[in-house]
Amino acid sequence: MKLALILNVIDPKIGGVMIMGDRGTGKSTTIRAIADLLPKIEVVEDDVFNSHISDYELMGESIKEKIDKGQNINSILIKVPMIDLPLGATEDRVCGTIDIEKALTEGIKTFEPGLLAKANRGILYVDEVNLLDDHLVDILLDSAASGWNTVEREGISIRHPARFVLVGSGNPEEGELRPQLLDRFGMHAEIRTVKQPSLRVQIVEQRSKFDSNPYECLNEFEAEQEKLKRSIIEAQSILSNVSIDYDLRVKISEVCGELDVDGLRGDIVTNRAAKAFAAYNSKDQVEISDIKQVIALCLRHRLRKDPLETIDSGFKVKKVFENIFGSS
Incomplete structure (x- = not known):
């Protein structure tokens, strides 16, 4: 599981990872922790799409227009976005929506960004992906594969970059994904509950230690975490x-x-x-x-x-x- 996540972070074009396993095996914890291993990214200030400062492929249309007009653009460094997609999310919440009323009355194309816009250049995590509506899974996989999200409403079309690592997790007891959807995930990891008593005790003790003093626990593993972070950055540069x-x-x-x-x-x-x-x-x-x-x-x-x-x-x-x- 950890290897699949790291490889997807090194090369997001692998196509994401699906993690299936028993409940209580630390799937969500591991996935949410991966964002801390990534270097900060430079984005255009106050931009909803986390647009890149110089790469056209990772820019929203408004930023491209500003650059073409020679306007100054400020940038800031942010942590890699880690976006959770809730199970009850609607298509509008995921893809974003166009304000039709404003378009008709004022003639302005106003786009309300969705989760795909927020996840651009980051990680999009779907817990219990096997319980998500197939139609939404299809949209996510299409965007992850193409790197773009297109929203069309009443003849108005908006397109924005949506480059993200798609990570799904689920419990096989609650049902499998359809094979044609499963095939769209780049990698698939299966997690089993640890059977070895000494290892189980070690995990329980580590968890108790973290609960009693989280900061001390984080400091203890900081050097190891930094080493892993450097390995990922180096791998990205030589890939x-x-x-x-x-x-x-x-x-x-x-x-x-x-x-x-x-x-x-x-x-x-x-x-x-x-x-x-x-x-x-x-x-x-x-x-x-x-x-x-x-x-x-x-x-x-x-x-x-x-x-x-x-x-x-x-x-x-x-x-x-x-x-x-x-x-x-």
Whole structure:
């Protein structure tokens, strides 16, 4: 779970992560903590879309117009936005809405931004995503894939950047996502309750320690947290220089073909995730060991479900990987 989150932060184009697991296993806590590992971002002051100061792809239309007119723009540093999407959210709340009354009476296009606007350049977290309306999940996945959100009402259209890491979590007991929606998530992690008594005690003690004195606990892990933060920033900076040999790309596609994975998303995401993992380990060339670490996370949720099969899909992916790449 932690690895999938870190890799998505290094390369948001991986396409987000779906985390399924037993209740009380710390899914939400871990997801909300990832925002603290990210460096602050520079945004245009008083801009609802967290527009980038120089990248056109990450700017709202009004900022582009100001730049084209040569107007001065002030910027500020903010923490990476971490937006929670509530289960009862409406489409207008998610996408934003156009004030039709103002448009008709005053002839002004007034856009009330939604959660997708606030999540631009940040993380959008959907707890219990398997209970969310399929139509809304579709909208979220479309925006996450394209990086844009378009709102159209009564012939008026507004488009704004919506680049975010989509993170969903849920409990499989409450139902699974439809396969075509699940396939749209880049990675999938499964969390099980810890069975080892000594580890359970360690977790309980750590939690009690945090409850009694949170600041002391945060200080204790500050150095470790800073080290992880530096690793992520370094990986982001060298990611574009990481390459993957043609032979390895062919073998990744061979694994996808052997597992009968529909479409090409599995191949694309595995290539991206392997590069991100190599960058995370300060390498500029992807090795077989890098692919081995990420391939189950990228493919386990794309396999066709056989109701009579008891084998774990992650184990199946690893078995096929070893057959094709060798058990090195």
